[in-house]
Each structure stands twice: as C-alpha cells, then as structure tokens.
Amino acid sequence: MEPLSRTEAPPRFLAIFFAIFALAGVLSGGGLCVAPATAVWSARSWASAECTITSSWVETHAADDGDTYSIEVRYRYAWDGVEHDGQRYDLSTTGSSSGLSGKEAVVASLPEGVVVPCWVDPAEPSNAVLDRDPGLFLLWGLFALPFIAIGFGGMFWVLRPRKARPVTGASATTTPSEDGPIELSRTYHPLLEIVGVLIFASIWDAVCTFMVVAEDGPPLLFTGIFLLAGAGVTFGALPYVVLRAFNPRPRLVLDSGRIGVGSTVQVLWTLDGNTSRMKHLVIRLEGLEKATYKRGTKTVTDTSVFHTDKLVDIEDGDFNQGLASVQIPVNTMHSFTGDHNAVEWQLVVEGDIPRWPDIAESFPITVRPFRA
Numbered sequence: 001m002e003p004l005s006r007t008e009a010p011p012r013f014l015a016i017f018f019a020i021f022a023l024a025g026v027l028s029g030g031g032l033c034v035a036p037a038t039a040v041w042s043a044r045s046w047a048s049a050e051c052t053i054t055s056s057w058v059e060t061h062a063a064d065d066g067d068t069y070s071i072e073v074r075y076r077y078a079w080d081g082v083e084h085d086g087q088r089y090d091l092s093t094t095g096s097s098s099g100l101s102g103k104e105a106v107v108a109s110l111p112e113g114v115v116v117p118c119w120v121d122p123a124e125p126s127n128a129v130l131d132r133d134p135g136l137f138l139l140w141g142l143f144a145l146p147f148i149a150i151g152f153g154g155m156f157w158v159l160r161p162r163k164a165r166p167v168t169g170a171s172a173t174t175t176p177s178e179d180g181p182i183e184l185s186r187t188y189h190p191l192l193e194i195v196g197v198l199i200f201a202s203i204w205d206a207v208c209t210f211m212v213v214a215e216d217g218p219p220l221l222f223t224g225i226f227l228l229a230g231a232g233v234t235f236g237a238l239p240y241v242v243l244r245a246f247n248p249r250p251r252l253v254l255d256s257g258r259i260g261v262g263s264t265v266q267v268l269w270t271l272d273g274n275t276s277r278m279k280h281l282v283i284r285l286e287g288l289e290k291a292t293y294k295r296g297t298k299t300v301t302d303t304s305v306f307h308t309d310k311l312v313d314i315e316d317g318d319f320n321q322g323l324a325s326v327q328i329p330v331n332t333m334h335s336f337t338g339d340h341n342a343v344e345w346q347l348v349v350e351g352d353i354p355r356w357p358d359i360a361e362s363f364p365i366t367v368r369p370f371r372a
Contacts, residue, residue, distance in 0.1 A: 039091045043119060051075040051086065051118035051130065056110040058103045069103050073110055077118055079125040086118065090131040096173040131292050146204065181268075182257040184347065184363040190245035197241050201233045244357035248273035248319070250349040252283075252363050254326070261370035262330040267347070268323055269312065275319040280352035281359075283312035285326055287333070290342040307332055311347075319351070334369045 021148040048156060056073040071089045089106070110116065110130075121127040167349070207226065248271040287307035293300060311324040326347070336343040345367045351359030 022148060022150075025339070031370045040132065043091060043121075043129065046116050046119040046121050046128075046132060049077045049079060049120045049128070050115050051077040051128070052096070053110045053112055053114050053116065054085075055112055056107045058100065058107050066098070068097050069100050071103050071106055073107075073128070073130065075116075075118065077120065077128060079120055081191040082125065084120075084126050084128065086126075086130075087130040088127075088129045090129055090133075146207070161223050182254045184252045184254065185359055186250070186363055186364065188361045190241070193241045194238075194245060195336045197233070197238050201230070201238050204233055240357055246273070247353070247357065247359050248278070248351065250351075250359065250361055250363075251348055252349070254365075256368075258368070259326075259328065259365055261328050261332060262332050264325055264327040266323060267311070267326050270321040271319050271351070277353050277356065278319045278351050278359075279316060279354060281312060281314045281317075281319050282310065282348075282350045283324065284348050285311060285328075286346050286348055288346070289333075290339045290344065295324040328367055330370060335365075335367045 052075060054074045054076055059070045059072045061068045061070065073087065073089050075086050076083060077086060111308045116130060117130045118128050118130050171315075204226075209231075251272060253268045253270075255268070259265055267283075271278075271281075285308065286305055288303055289306050290301055290303050293302075307329065309327070311326065312322060314322075328345075333343045335345055345365050347363045347365060349359060349361045349363070353359065
C-alpha cells in the first residue's frame with residue numbers, strides 16, 4: 001500500500017514543531033510573567049525604609065522602528081546602619097517600552113533630594129524598589145499564551161489516542177436505500193474556514209496593538225516577533241482562505257446511492273464558477289485504510305491508500321461539466337469502521353489554477369458489501 005504522505009504530515013514531525021511552540025511559550029511566560037509575579041509576591045514581606053532620591057530621568061532607547069523609554073532612578077537608603085544605593089523603580093523585568101508621558105510623570109514626582117518610602121528585602125538589604133505593587137508588566141505574560149495553547153494543543157492533537165471514525169460526510173446523501181440521483185456532500189466549508197482564521201487574526205492583532213500602546217510594554221524583540229507573526233496571519237493566511245473561497249465549486253452527483261463492491265455508478269461532475277483560468281483538473285476515486293495501534297506508550301494512526309482510480313484528467317479543456325464512471329473493484333473492501341481499523345472511500349477533486357489557491361476537495365462515499 002502506498003502511504004498517504006501527500007496529504008498527512010508525519011505525526012512525529014508535527015509533534016516536534018508544536019513542542020517548539022510550547023517551549024517558546026513556557027520560556028517566555030516564565031520570563032515575562034512567572035518570574036516577576038514571584039518577585040511581586042515575595043516583595044509583600046519586604047520592609048519599608050526611607051529613601052532619598054539622588055537623580056531620576058527618562059532614558060530613551062533608540063531603535064529603527066521607534067524609540068522606547070525606561071524610568072531610571074538613583075536613591076540612597078540606610079538599613080541596619082549601613083548605607084545602600086538603589087536603582088530599581090519597580091519589579092518589572094521587561095526593560096524599556098513605549099509610553100513616554102506616563103514615565104515622564106513618574107520622574108517628575110521623584111526630583112533630586114525628595115524623601116520617599118522604598119521597600120527593602122531583609123534577606124538581601126542591597127535589593128530594594130520604590131514601587132512593589134503589581135503593574136501592567138505582569139500582563140505581558142499573556143504574550144506566551146498563544147504559544148502555549150498552540151504548542152500543547154497541537155501536541156495533544158497529534159499524539160492523542162485516535163479511534164477510526166465512520167464515514168459520515170456522505171451519509172446524509174448516499175443512503176443505500178435511495179435509487180435516484182444523489183449529490184455528494186463536500187467536506188470543505190469556506191465560510192467556516194474564513195471565520196476561523198478571522199477570529200484568530202483578530203485576537204492576535206489585538207494583542208499586538210496592546211503591546212504597542214501599553215505603558216509597560218514588553219521588550220522590542222518580543223513585540224517585533226509578535227508583529228511579524230500577526231502580519232503573516234493577516235496578510236498571508238487570511239487573504240489565502242478568502243481567495244480560495246472564490247474558487248469554482250465542484251459538485252458531484254451520482255446516478256444512484258446504492259454503491260457496493262463490484263458495482264458501477266455514473267458521476268456527473270460540474271464546476272460552478274469561473275473556470276477560464278484553470279489549467280488542469282483531476283477527479284479520482286480513493287480507498288483509504290486507517291490502522292490505530294500502540295507504539296510504546298503512544299497511540300498512532302497510520303493512513304494508506306489501497307486503491308486509486310483516476311476518473312477525470314483534463315488539461316486546458318472544458319472544465320465546466322462532464323460524466324465519468326465510478327467502479328468499485330470486486331476484490332476490494334467495503335466501507336468499515338472498527339475499534340482499531342477503518343476503510344473509507346472518497347472522490348477527490350483537484351484543480352490547478354496558476355497564481356491562485358488551487359482546488360482541493362474531497363467527497364466521502366459509503367461503499368456497501370458485495371452482494372452476488
């Protein structure tokens with residue numbers, strides 16, 4: 001049997017890909033949220049002291065895509081009779097960010113010579129801050145959530161135990177008792193695909209906007225990575241699925257819903273829409289076998305093609321409609337669903353459209369056992 005490597009990526013590769021996403025999320029979440037949150041919690045037990053401001057200013061950090069700013073402050077305080085110099089304003093670990101006016105207001109409230117309360121770590125008196133309260137910088141841990149969700153969600157999807165599923169895509173249209181013409185159901189739903197990508201892009205872009213306008217934004221590097229990923233979804237994936245929705249729509253109508261091993265039915269195929277830019281059309285019958293088994297502690301599902309028959313193969317011809325014969329060989333297996341194995345049949349439509357998303361749709365059918 002020929003492995004179905006053309007349509008299904010190797011699970012092991014996908015697991016590694018999603019694991020990289022998950023690792024990036026865990027590491028960035030630890031640096032942007034867990035570490036500062038732990039510091040904020042620990043600072044609740046720090047003791048109060050009086051600090052004298054020696055200098056304060058807003059530091060500008062120049063960058064090609066815009067300047068960022070940070071609060072710089074120097075102060076002196078005494079602990080157990082020992083003089084210490086401090087320079088931390090708060091517990092943030094994100095460095096510089098946008099929001100100049102807010103930082104200027106903070107610096108204006110800390111002129112040289114003013115005495116303000118500060119918070120000192122009794123276990124390490126050289127460690128002190130002027131503001132120990134939780135700040136917006138903790139929200140930058142949200143940056144890691146999409147990576148964690150995609151990473152662990154993807155690994156679960158790849159590695160989760162799978163049971164073979166019955167062929168349901170055509171069950172509503174290919175009922176064995178029906179003798180008349182039957183239109184097969186498509187598995188591709190363009191509106192759902194567009195809505196899904198649009199929702200994902202909207203959430204991603206909202207997070208990017210928050211990063212840019214927030215007072216205590218994340219480091220510029222993290223913001224840049226997020227913006228690039230958002231641009232890829234917004235200007236890459238979204239236009240692709242929208243353009244794909246305007247492809248010619250395949251329609252397959254069988255002259256009978258009684259499809260069994262050894263039988264032959266006629267399929268009337270049509271492409272609704274503009275086919276003038278198409279260069280190649282292929283319609284084929286595929287029989288798929290799925291086997292679910294244990295590999296060590298993991299449950300794996302392998303899919304292979306045990307039968308393929310090219311029904312239509314047209315280059316630079318009439319792509320509007322045609323008639324083809326679908327013959328199910330006698331020495332083959334009918335549709336079947338078990339606990340660990342499944343046999344599925346489908347008609348696949350593929351159309352080549354230069355400089356445009358190609359047509360790639362499948363139409364499941366149910367094949368009954370052979371009857372003499």
